[in-house]
Amino acid sequence: MSDGELEPRRGAAARGNQRASDADRDRAVELLRQAVGDGLLGLDEFSDRVDVVLAAVTRGEVESVLADFPGMPLFPPEPPFSEPPALALRTANGSVKQEGKWVVPRRILTQCGSGRVRIDFTRAVCRHTEIQLKVVCTGSGQVHLTVPRGWSIRIEELSTTSGRVIDKAADPYVPGSPFIRVSGELASGRLKVKHPRDA
Structure with a gap:
């Protein structure tokens, strides 16, 4: 050298x-x-x-100057990234929402009877490329998802009797962006997916 x-x-x-x-x-x-x-x-x-x-x-x-003193680290190691716990949003006939700036976990549960659950991912911090979202709607409730453009939603194993799925998030998927897999049960309720500012 x-x-x-x-x-x-x-x-x-x-x-x-x-x-x-x-x-x-x-x-x-x-x-x-x-x-x-x-x-x-x-x-x-x-x-x-x-x-x-x-x-x-x-x-x-x-x-x-501290090398010969055991147990006296000048610069303690940084704690590892902590995985946020699974998010559960439940309501019987009221309204519950998750919006603003928040950290997205790998698993999310939404559960409602005749109430409404809203999840807005627009400003969320997401470190995962795949998210598992389970929808359990036992009545005429509604689950609304707002996802950034470039994200992808795939409906998987979602059973329904007279419920409806309205997917208005039609923008093409951007590789590397979060991918949401939706499963669960939608009795007579409604699942609506849209991009920000959509009606």
Whole structure:
């Protein structure tokens, strides 16, 4: 490797080469004070290490003053992404809706008698390419879905007696966009799917 070239950054090495902020230095000094209080560090060594922290340019340099203290991570690992639980929207003869900015789970249940359930995906955050939506309508209720253009709806295993399905979301599917599979039971109610601003 020639002078001036940097090695590729990977994992912890990449983090160690990041620039240290004032908050990083303050956190390190606080941990050093904690080490003094726990009897792990003398005052002279504390002073020496604080000097290193204050002069540090990278996060790796800041972390080096804590390397021999187990259980004192300067930068704790970020928690993994948490999968939202299944969404259940139920009503007997009232009205319930899910709209605005929300996180879409993999599974959604809508259940109504003679009431109405509305789900608006327009501003929703969806990290899944496939969503399972179950519709259970035991009376004359209605389920309304508003989906962004480019999303796809497929009706699968939806039984009905005198109910109706009205699909007005006719725009072509955009590959990679969310795909909603609809199943369930529609007695004498109605399932309506539309794009935003449709009637």
